[in-house]
Amino acid sequence: MNKIIYLDAAASALKPQSVILGETDFLTHHYSNAGRGICARAAETDDMLSHARLAIADFIGATSQQIIFTSGATDGLNRIANMILSRKAHLRVAVSDLDHHSARLPWVAAANRGECELVIMPLNANLDIDIEKMPLADVYVITAMSNVIGVPQDVSAIVRAARAKNPDVITIVDAAQYVAHLPIDVRAWDCDALCFSGHKIGADTGVGVMYLKNPESYHTDKFGGGMVDGIASATGFNVLPAPMGFEAGTLPLTQIAGMPFAIDNLRENPANHAYTEYLFDALSEINRVKIISPRSASLVSFVVDGMHPLDFGAMLGAHGVCARVGNMCASWIHAHLGINGSIRLSHGWWNTMDEMRDTINIIKEILK
Numbered sequence: 580m581n582k583i584i585y586l587d588a589a590a591s592a593l594k595p596q597s598v599i600l601g602e603t604d605f606l607t608h609h610y611s612n613a614g615r616g617i618c619a620r621a622a623e624t625d626d627m628l629s630h631a632r633l634a635i636a637d638f639i640g641a642t643s644q645q646i647i648f649t650s651g652a653t654d655g656l657n658r659i660a661n662m663i664l665s666r667k668a669h670l671r672v673a674v675s676d677l678d679h680h681s682a683r684l685p686w687v688a689a690a691n692r693g694e695c696e697l698v699i700m701p702l703n704a705n706l707d708i709d710i711e712k713m714p715l716a717d718v719y720v721i722t723a724m725s726n727v728i729g730v731p732q733d734v735s736a737i738v739r740a741a742r743a744k745n746p747d748v749i750t751i752v753d754a755a756q757y758v759a760h761l762p763i764d765v766r767a768w769d770c771d772a773l774c775f776s777g778h779k780i781g782a783d784t785g786v787g788v789m790y791l792k793n794p795e796s797y798h799t800d801k802f803g804g805g806m807v808d809g810i811a812s813a814t815g816f817n818v819l820p821a822p823m824g825f826e827a828g829t830l831p832l833t834q835i836a837g838m839p840f841a842i843d844n845l846r847e848n849p850a851n852h853a854y855t856e857y858l859f860d861a862l863s864e865i866n867r868v869k870i871i872s873p874r875s876a877s878l879v880s881f882v883v884d885g886m887h888p889l890d891f892g893a894m895l896g897a898h899g900v901c902a903r904v905g906n907m908c909a910s911w912i913h914a915h916l917g918i919n920g921s922i923r924l925s926h927g928w929w930n931t932m933d934e935m936r937d938t939i940n941i942i943k944e945i946l947k
């Protein structure tokens with residue numbers, strides 16, 4: 580079999596032609612640096628940047644000033660952690676076992692340095708954050724959708740519960756998976772920060788978004804060109820207001836140019852959850868397969884009795900099925916479940932129902 584069935588959307592989405600053409604058009608006809616030039620090309624690039632920022636703001640219910648470009652979710656999640664840590668020491672930070680390494684490790688590292696204290700938000704039997712049992716904290720790290728379990732968390736209820744415990748709380752949402760599946764409204768969620776990557780919604784790699792509800796309440800953690808209003812003396816300088824004040828250095832402009840096209844594509848071709856249901860039902864009938872994600876999830880994660888996930892993944896790969904296997908940079912949820920890894924099938928706008936059927940036939944063939 581020569582055909583590739585790409586079922587690894589949760590790791591990175593394939594790129595729609597509109598994104599590729601949008602980036603090519605920018606590179607060919609409009610490219611220059613942004614925020615630095617006064618020629619016609621520079622104005623076109625500035626226009627592209629404003630347009631992309633506005634499209635992203637509209638996509639998540641924010642304003643342009645609240646949208647800060649990063650290199651990805653990991654970058655944003657590290658940056659917000661560092662900005663909070665530089666402002667106040669000895670905070671209590673609540674994390675959960677749903678977290679990806681990039682949401683939790685910045686805080687684990689800080690706790691290991693003695694800069695904060697970690698507390699754990701327990702999960703209930705459905706593997707959702709248990710709102711009734713949330714501990715008191717100063718910062719809450721909320722994984723809106725786990726990349727292993729694939730279920731949306733009730734972010735507004737979690738933020739509300741956090742604020743009820745501590746009115747000065749800071750809530751950080753990791754929306755890296757959620758954003759590819761469900762609409763986000765940061766106003767309704769009332770979160771303080773939210774991060775995601777472009778590449779998981781069909782845009783390019785190297786670009787991400789850090790939403791800050793009140794950017795003026797943070798000091799930037801990055802310094803360089805494009806973020807300074809003026810140098811006051813040998814040591815004094817004034818930082819531009821958000822978003823530029825948080826965007827030192829040349830931005831990933833080509834990748835940013837692709838973002839509005841990826842958003843349009845996502846709106847026109849939303850992920851088809853019938854694929855998950857089909858895979859879930861078909862896998863449920865295979866004896867050696869134990870599914871760890873619910874039928875309603877955005878993906879299917881499972882283990883195979885008597886077979887290491889990496890061995891199973893290699894066999895799937897040999898049959899042309901691209902799946903993610905292992906701990907998926909989400910070690911805590913695997914430890915929570917008492918397993919060393921799993922196999923994940925995650926679909927995107929490019930998949931077809933025939934590919935789901937072929938995948939199931941291949942899995943049956945492997946396990947025959």
Ligand SMILES: Cc1ncc(COP(=O)(O)O)c(C=O)c1O
Pocket residue numbers: 589590651652653654679681682722724725726753755756776778908
């Ligand atoms: C839930 C979650 N958070 C964060 C990340 C990190 O994203 P990136 O590697 O694009 O920075 C991922 C990537 O898999 C993820 O699934």
